[in-house]
Amino acid sequence: MRHRDGRPHGDVRPHRVSRPHRHNLLIAAAGLLGGLALWALGLRTIQDTRPLTGAWVLLPVAVMAGLETLRRTAPRTTVFAGTLTLAADQFTSGSLATVLMFTDLMYAAVLYGTPAAARRIPWTTALVTVAVPIGLVSWIHQVDALLIGVFTGLISFGPATTGALVRNHRDAAEAARLRAEQTALLAEMDRRQAVLAERARMARELHDMVANHLSAIAIHSTAALSLDDEATTRNALSVIRENSVEGLAEMRRLIGLLRDSGSGSSSGSGPDGGSGSDGTVPAAAPTLRALDTLLTQARTNGASSGLDFTLDDRRTDDRRQDQPYGHQDTATALALPAPVELAAYRIVQESLTNALKHAAPGTVTVQLACTKRALTVRIDSPYEDRPGPRAPGSGAGLVGMRERVALLDGEFEAGPVTTGDSGRIWLVRAELPVTERRGTA
Incomplete structure (x- = not known):
């Protein structure tokens, strides 16, 4: 950490520069010109x-002006030399410029000097201010000597006290800035520790979910390679296949939950780059059973825009007509893998939010259909000119939906479509596999 002048923080020595500061030169020039003007005016x-009259008064003025150029670089030397110069000025007719420059040197000695000097000088000048009138009154026995004490205080104690106040204020401001930087540094360290802790938690979760399957794969693959027996090999390959599929499903579920918990609710901009949610954060792993609540909320929010929302859930009929599921009850037939339900819910949520922001007045239809192979999610929303301004799309919504579908090896499409009955619509369609595809690990 460094001071504004480049010194390391905590360095109490006066800083050194190659030449006088510009402000010091201006003060010195002003003092010298002022002294010349006062002498010219008499x-x-x-x-x-x-003893010394006439132009002799300009000598202390010139010396003081020279000391002013060193007020920052050598404050202790300048205040000592300035005191001697002020004493020498008493042998001339005196100049107000000399006195004023001396007060500035006293002020600079406290402001730019070492911390020890900044503490000592005000106390020293205070003692001098008290001692001078007492000594003069005791010596000359005249009350007028008190005025000399007042003058001494004005040119020494007053500037020194002012310098101490300004220095304390600057030190307090610097300390506050350092505290703020330290607080920011601690906050960054806490953030990094939180990230590391979260990574460790994810690693543990991954280990608990997948290690079992990978261990079984390793064991049975070793058996298949070691034993030259067709039945054993087929058995081992079956177990490997089963654990590969289950492990992959667990991995996908974990990735989906991590991505979802990281964003909570997404924001978007319309059909070309939609939104994620309405500002509420649903359950950690919402299911399609919550679609009724989602559509009810969308109806409430879209009523003022002339929007209506309907749900066409064909999953029960489709599953009952599917031969492999013909002997299952309704509850079992409608059961879907958790990653599929999560992805479908988020796609519907993204699309409904986009429709609320950008769809033309009309009916938004959410259609769900399920076969033995895949769950199909389709959202149709009116895509005509809408009164009022439209928010520009960023593409984040479409990217998020496409990534969710790709994670499940599904198919996704979105864009405007012209239909014969209802004109132009914005179509979002996702096909999410509910069983592992052949040929995939």
């Missing part, structure tokens, strides 16, 4: 006769 601070 203005002086001492009215009685002094």
Whole structure:
């Protein structure tokens, strides 16, 4: 950490620069010109006769102006030399410019000096301010000597105290900035630790879900390679196939849950790049049984836009007509793998939100159909000119839906379609396999 002037933080030594600061040169020039102007006008601070008169008064002015150029680089030296110069000025007719530049040197000595000097100088000047009038009154026995004490305080204690206040304020501001940076650093460390902890949790979850299947695959593949027996080999290959399919399903379910929990609810922009949700976060793994609630909420939100929403669920009839499921009851026939239900729910949710934002007045239809091989999700929404402005699409919604379908090795399409009955519609169609395809691991 460094100061504004480039010094490392905590370095109490005065910083060194190759040449005087521009502000110091301006102060020195102003003091010198002021002293020349006062001398030209015949203005002086001492009215009685002094040993050195006339242009001698410009010598302390010039020395003070030279010291002003070093007020930041050598504050301790300048305040010491400035005190001697002010004492020497008492032998001349005196100049107000010399006094004012001395006060600035005292101020700079506290502001730019070491912390020890910043603490000592105000106390020293305070003692001098008190001691001078007491000593003069005791010596000359005149109350007028108190005025000299007041003048001493104005040119020494006052600037030193002001410098201390400004320095304390700057130090407090610097400390606050450092605390803010440290807080940000701690927050970043906490975030990284949270990420590492989450990765460790994911690794444990992955191990618990997949290790069993991989262990069985390893054992039976070793047996198939070691034993030259057709029955044993066929048995081993069957077990390997079964564990491969189950392990892959578990992997897909885990990936789907992780992706979903990371986003919670997505946002989108319309048919060309839709939205994810209405701002609510459903259950960690919602199912298609919650579609009625989803459509009810969509009807409420879309009533003012002239939108209606209907659900055409053909899964029961389709499954009952499918031979392999002919002898199953309804509850069993409608059961779907968890990743398929999650993907289907999210696709419907994305599409309904897009329709609420961008569809023309009309009816949005959600259709579900299921066969022995796949679950088909289809959403039709009116795609005509809609009154009022449309939000531009970012493509995030379509990308998310396409990724969900690709994760299950399904098929996905989305875009405008012209139909003979209802004109143009925006069609979203996803086909999600409910059984593992042959030839896939």
